[in-house]
Amino acid sequence: xxxxxxxxxAMGGYGLYVWGSLGVCALVCIFEPISLNLKxxxxxxxVREQGAADTGQSGS
Amino acid sequence: xxxxxxxxxxxxxxxxxxxxxxxxxxxxxxxxxxxGMLLAAYGLYLGLWVAPTDATQGxxxxxxxxxxxxxxxxxxxYVAMALWAGAxxxxxxxxxSMMACALAPTGALMTFLALWTGxxxxxxxxxxxxxxxxxxxxxxxxxxxYIGFMSLHASIDDVRRADRAAGLLxxxxxxxxxxxxxxxxxxxxxxxxxxxxxxxASMATPMLTGMLVMALAFWAYCxxxxxxxxxxxxxxxxxxxxxxxxxxxxx
Numbered sequence: 001x002x003x004x005x006x007x008x009x010a011m012g013g014y015g016l017y018v019w020g021s022l023g024v025c026a027l028v029c030i031f032e033p034i035s036l037n038l039k040x041x042x043x044x045x046x047v048r049e050q051g052a053a054d055t056g057q058s059g060s
Numbered sequence: 061x062x063x064x065x066x067x068x069x070x071x072x073x074x075x076x077x078x079x080x081x082x083x084x085x086x087x088x089x090x091x092x093x094x095x096g097m098l099l100a101a102y103g104l105y106l107g108l109w110v111a112p113t114d115a116t117q118g119x120x121x122x123x124x125x126x127x128x129x130x131x132x133x134x135x136x137x138y139v140a141m142a143l144w145a146g147a148x149x150x151x152x153x154x155x156x157s158m159m160a161c162a163l164a165p166t167g168a169l170m171t172f173l174a175l176w177t178g179x180x181x182x183x184x185x186x187x188x189x190x191x192x193x194x195x196x197x198x199x200x201x202x203x204x205x206y207i208g209f210m211s212l213h214a215s216i217d218d219v220r221r222a223d224r225a226a227g228l229l230x231x232x233x234x235x236x237x238x239x240x241x242x243x244x245x246x247x248x249x250x251x252x253x254x255x256x257x258x259x260x261a262s263m264a265t266p267m268l269t270g271m272l273v274m275a276l277a278f279w280a281y282c283x284x285x286x287x288x289x290x291x292x293x294x295x296x297x298x299x300x301x302x303x304x305x306x307x308x309x310x311x
Contacts, residue, residue, distance in 0.1 A: 012119035021177040051310035
């Protein structure tokens with residue numbers, strides 16, 4: 001139903017609105033799990049550091 | 061005390077222990093993540109390739125494939141969050157409150173996306189990004205309720221007291237959800253009525269199928285993210301227990 005890729009991108013003149021909606025949704029759905037993973041890593045690093053300090057080990 | 065009955069029922073609450081729920085959530089997580097990605101790919105294929113251009117709105121209507129699912133999720137997640145928060149208050153169960161906390165950021169993001177995609181849809185069809193009408197304003201209030209829940213929780217040091225205070229806020233705020241849903245019937249508004257009602261849907265078949273598949277994709281995504289976040293919250297709050305320390309590789 002689209003005659004060309006440019007046609008598809010243009011979305012009948014509404015490209016900015018359609019791709020602006022889909023794009024931001026995609027960004028959120030990519031960055032939410034990434035930021036959560038970073039948070040998890042930060043938590044693990046913090047607890048390991050504390051654990052090493054608590055037991056007097058040098059993190060081995 | 062009917063202890064025999066109690067011990068029979070106790071299995072139902074097996075997964076109410078954070079220690080038990082943590083590995084279960086880890087097992088369920090990849091299934092929801094993969095389902096979400098496959099459904100999104102299929103839904104976008106239907107919505108952008110198969111479904112025809114709308115007779116009145118042109119291709120601007122294709123925003124519906126993300127706008128309606130995110131708006132639904134913003135409300136569904138709020139109700140789920142309030143239910144978990146309420147269960148946390150009534151049963152004093154820690155995992156319930158952790159679930160409420162795990163849902164809030166994803167719910168806030170879905171609300172933001174519903175407002176964002178709504179603005180981008182409003183401009184070409186209504187000629188404005190924003191109007192202070194009932195549907196849009198109550199959805200904005202929903203965003204503030206999510207932000208309020210998260211800030212209130214973060215502002216109280218004692219995590220169990222934070223659970224109770226934020227849980228109460230979540231329960232009070234739930235009155236806003238029916239206001240959002242019925243706002244298009246109760247007040248005059250620019251926003252169109254429901255696309256899907258008990259009587260049926262006001263849409264052509266490929267459009268409707270695409271939208272429903274996208275709705276399922278967002279369901280799966282939100283469940284996966286809530287499971288992912290609740291695992292981080294569990295480890296954070298249980299960091300002083302032996303099992304959590306073993307899980308994190310700390311002895």
